[in-house]
Amino acid sequence: MASLLVINARLITVAAGADNLGYLDEGWMLVEDGIIAATGAGQPPAGTTADETLDVAGAFVAPGFISSHSHLFTSGLRGLGANETLYGWCDSMLGFTANLTPDDMYWSTLHGSLDFLANGVTTAYNFTDPLQAWESMVDGKRLGGNAPLRPVEYHTRQADGCRDAGLRFVDAIGMDVSTGTDDEIFDRFAAEVAHTRAMDPALALGASIMGQVQWSPRPEAAELEVEAMRRFGVTNQAHFLESPEAVPLQQAKFALYQDAGALGPDMMFGHFIQTTPEIIEATAEGGASMSWQPASNGRLASGVALVPEMLDLGIRIGMGLDDQACTDLADPWGNMRAGIFMQRARTKDPLSMTPETVLRLHTLGGAEILGVADRVGSLEVGKFADFVVVDPRTPDVGPLWHPVRTYVLSMSLRNLKQVYVGGVLASESGVSTNPLAAEASARVHADLPARATQFGHPR
Template sequence: MTSLLVTHARLITVPAGTEDPGYLEHGWMLVVDGRIADLGEGDPSAAVLAAASGFETLDVAGAFVAPGFISAHSHLFTSASRGLGVTETLYGWCDSMLGLIRHATPDDLYWTTLHGSLDFLGAGVTAAYDFTDPRIPWEPMIEGQRQAVGTLRPIEYQTRQIDAKADAGLRFVNSTPMDDAIGSDDEVLARLAAVLDHTATLDRDLALGAAVTGSVQWSIRPNAAELEVEAMRRFGLINQAHFLETREATELQRSKWALYRNAGALGPGMIFGHFIQTTPEIIREAAESGSGMSWQPGSNGRLASGFAEVPEMLALGMTVGMGLDDQACTDVADPWQNMRTGMFGLRAKTGDPLSMMPETVLRLHTLGSAKLLGVDDRIGSLEVGKFADFVVVDPTAPDIGPLWHPVRNYVLSCGLRNLKRVYVGGELVNESGVSTNPLAGEASAKVRESLEPLAARYGHPA
């Protein structure tokens, strides 16, 4: 594993246990075997230099060095489906995007997921909670429910998506759909177990954990919530459910909140994705139970879904992380854009600049997401013992001017144009937008070779 010494860095560490962003104007960081062994302010001491003897030295010449971003809610298989459904809200957009993907093969999904994973890494996202596309193909939704049930696709449809994330070198928590519209309870759980068995064979430094994809919002199964709770308990999984996302059928959506409550699902390990069309009572109950929330402001704006009551959730002590969601519904996997969209949207909504500050939104997209996913012992901040997952961001190329408030300038004034290097475990994975992965070129070619013929055969999506 990689060992190196990083010098002359503007370190943003985002440490645990404080709201302080942990900024060091002139800092260094020692990486040993892919983990952070030490860091500090000023120049490395003689003892540090001796410990780093023979290591690569990375002199960043005053650039920011900050934790890699974590997307707490992602659908990486959609990377080759950008620009679709622009006139639609959630379900119409799904019809456009997933209407094409439903004809794809397991190998097609391997390449689209690899493409999306490498795209995340190129944008400084070093870890993601990723929803694999279900084995049951997409069908149109009416009144919040699937209107037809197709044929169950082979298990390879999901395992190939998981393999792609590992082959990309992206850290991930894999989320498996229950596909509960087909089979008995035992059959549904057995299918889930088979996917978990496959995930367990992968590098545990990359495959950080496993989860179940909550489906109560659109499931036709009366005991969907109870089945998810059984899966969580039996296999030790967290659960993230798309819930109260869209403006469509709002009262029907809210009525399903009781299903999770009555099934005993609420509590640590239960995450609600989007969580926009809530009520004060639902927010309070979720917060008091210890449930968390993943916030996707970019996709929520793209799909006209609305803005979540994030300040209220944080004030109640709710754990909140941030996700980039689909490349297909944010179009560019840009965590700086995502942070600013969330921050600016909330300020516009509340009329209060203090409703979301740059330091807070940065924490949500790094350590907050790691905490939400239960992996903050390994990733999310630059602290001793954690994986050396970090970005190098140069505020002088292009130049953003004086750094009056460096951390705020990092959030507000920097972006993909300033992102020069991305490291996972101290290993360079992307430099100036160019992936170091030997599969990168093939992934770009394959997504065109696979999806363009599908569009020709089944009709170009809107």
């Protein structure tokens, strides 16, 4: 059984219920067989040994970040639709992926997963590109809804990419309910879920539905998704109330989920910006949660979600990095700061969003809404040893008057030195230890431009 002893750490455990997020100015952590076996203050007790000792010499050791809303296949498509809102950006990015093969999607997802790991994200809720290709939205309505379905391998190869990167993930699958009979829809979904559930459960943490009611032309879409949630025991995260376009139509579709009985602990709303007091109250009463993507919301000019108000009502919230193609740099520290700045500018109240709050939302809060907080999200005994080593002296940020606040406000990817998943080094100074990393980079750089030449350049 392999073991690792981390010593001389500024340890941020993000322990549940701790006002200071469980910070220890000098701490240690023992990892056995990929699981946290013990943590403590000062030096480890006499006689504590391990196969390897990692002396971080005063660096921060904190949980790997959780991205509760991600699209990892987009890693090779950054910078597209830079002057567009959501639907125009989707036309640019997803209009291009409509021409990609399952093998293209594997390498693109692997590339995106390794990018997340290199930037300190160790668990992601990953929306796979659905089997039905994107069709443009006009006045908040999807045109046609009749694009031909791609093979099931188009999805399964994306899940394979997450696994082969060594990223922990929840696999979000589109049901594409506008194509096929109900039996065909459920059989197709069952095959995709079965593929994910056959993987190593230490990496594939669960299957979920990519809620598509916002785009689906079929009025029964919510009912079918709720039936799948119950039949297959999966969660659901819907992109919902994101774009500032066709807001009354979007808001009207909330009733479809509400009437279908979706508003429970297994239902998440991604973005959730164009809300009303009634929608927020119904979400809180039903026990549903939301995933907040501040950097993406700013990039796409989507607006600012009422996160402090939702937290006050008891809505559980996680934070996501969304697409690498709509945040361009998968930077969890930048995402946290964007969230703080947006909320404080909106409310004119610095207490409306604190550094401690966003750090919890981007770690344990994300794990909670995904239903995986028993395994990831904090550095607690019994959980996977997924952590980052962040050095406040390289570059030097000066004295640490309030260490946790400095960790959020002053650290950056420049300070990120190492990323561990299950106590095993996954990335060091931005360089992946994965043997597929070089090939993933080469394939993305070669294959995506070749597809652009073949089918037309993305814009």
